[in-house]
Amino acid sequence: MKEKSLKWTTRILLAVAGVFTMLYFNLPKIHAWEIEIQEVQTAWSENADSEAQMNHLVIKETKTGEEPVKGLRLRIPEGILADDIKISKDDLTQTLKIEIPHTDGSYFQNDPVTGSSDSISGLFYMQGKKTDVIEITLDQVYELDIERDEKYYYFNFVKPHxxxxxxxxxxxxxxxxxxxxxxxxxxxxxxxxxxxxxxxxxxxxxxxxxxxxxxxxxxxxxxxxxxxxxxxxxxxxxxxxxxxxxxxxxxxxxxxxxxxxxxxxxxxxxxxxxxxxxxxxxxxxxxxxxxxxxxxxxxxxxxxxxxxxxxxxxxxxxxxxxxxxxxxxxxxxxxxxxxxxxxxxxxxxxxxxx
Ligand SMILES: [Zn+2]
The missing domain is CATH 3.40.630.40 (Zn-dependent exopeptidases)
Structure with missing residues (x-):
């Protein structure tokens, strides 16, 4: 089993992570949180012959004294240009997909996403050979208000009306x-x-x-x-x-x-x-x-x-x-x-x- 999974990790997508609503629905709504990684030793199969690891992402409170972020703030990993990050949105499934060129190590371990989970019902992270993908499931259809500076992307979720x-x-x-x-x-x-x-x-x-x-x-x-x-x-x-x-x-x-x-x-x-x-x-x-x-x-x-x-x-x-x-x-x-x-x-x- 171990051998098989190691073999596959050299060939296919490396890690998969998920966060689901219940974890943070219990927390007070107005809070802003920081997302950090917590490994869960659960095998996750996308299809019969591939195995990847599922990590659990937990949202924590923003450090005190820090300006609270209204939506989400995504740190641009070192060595990556903001323009190389691909952002797409699917209104039918209410998902926001952020594709980042692969960097060594886990993005979530080194470069946390900060912000409020008010509009978010799920978060999924997948490391690939070339691209790492963060997939965020929103609780409604939102329009995105995106801003960026050298270090961060800022996402604000706006109701269509x-x-x-x-x-x-x-x-x-x-x-x-x-x-x-x-x-x-x-x-x-x-x-x-x-x-x-x-x-x-x-x-x-x-x-x-x-x-x-x-x-x-x-x-x-x-x-x-x-x-x-x-x-x-x-x-x-x-x-x-x-x-x-x-x-x-x-x-x-x-x-x-x-x-x-x-x-x-x-x-x-x-x-x-x-x-x-x-x-x-x-x-x-x-x-x-x-x-x-x-x-x-x-x-x-x-x-x-x-x-x-x-x-x-x-x-x-x-x-x-x-x-x-x-x-x-x-x-x-x-x-x-x-x-x-x-x-x-x-x-x-x-x-x-x-
Ligand atoms: Zn018809």
Missing amino acids: EIYDKIVVIDAGHGGNDPGANRQGIMEKDIDLAILLELKELFENSKENIHVYYTRTDDSNPTHEQRVGLANKVNADLFISIHNNSTKSGRVSSISGTEVMFSKSQEGNFTSENLAALCMEELTLALNSRDRGLIDGDNIYIVKNSEVPVALVEIGFMTNKEELKLLNSKEYQKKAAEALYKAIVRAFEEKEQE
Whole structure:
């Protein structure tokens, strides 16, 4: 066993560390802490044939007399340039990944991270041959306010609505190995994404002050929990999910048109139904498609679990020959995106009149 693990340590990633909530959830919230390493002799397997060591990271109080750090302060290891540190954030999983060129010894032993754990629910440290990775799991979706000087990186975690007035989450259905409806080799996931990307371009060139989060902008397939979770966690004003329809049997048929699902159980001044109605109006106007009505979508996971006004649009039928051809064209996708864009702008206008 020992031999095997030593052998592997020369080949694969060296050490893995984790910190989990319960350790510091018991401590007073306002405190700032220092993170230091504590070895735990637990073998941790990422997969069957690799073994790495798991270290336990414990957060301690900042030394007295030191200026408390609001977010996190990360010391830049000696000999490493700040620019060589790669920082990335994934809103779907609420993780912040910090990749540091590998230095000898444990980063956490020599260069502790200081700060407050208020926004943090987990911390993971992995030493590799070339790169050491610190992965921080946040308790919510935050925007990062990053500053740095010669010695440190400073991370502040800001709630989206503290910097953005209007927030929308847009979801493209399916993805990855879930193609959704599939006709003649044309997959719904690709059409859903193409429309989302058109919409993304509109928002990028928009003068409207609307910030948009996307559940996917590539061929990935987030879970239903992650999709609706993003809308709930950023406390979006609106949540729109883009889909395309097919008949129950999946056979070619004359059935065509647009359907929009909403959550009947939602209450408030501007409801899911209000948003769905705007989407329907704009889509049918722009596409000249048949209005098949608003549909109670509370049997659909992301609709039912949305805590914010939600509309799931089924733009057209992929089982209809003519509509499939249209849906697969860039021109039609663009029109659909423009219609959704207008619906979103109108939704904010209506919300403001509340
Ligand atoms: Zn779908």
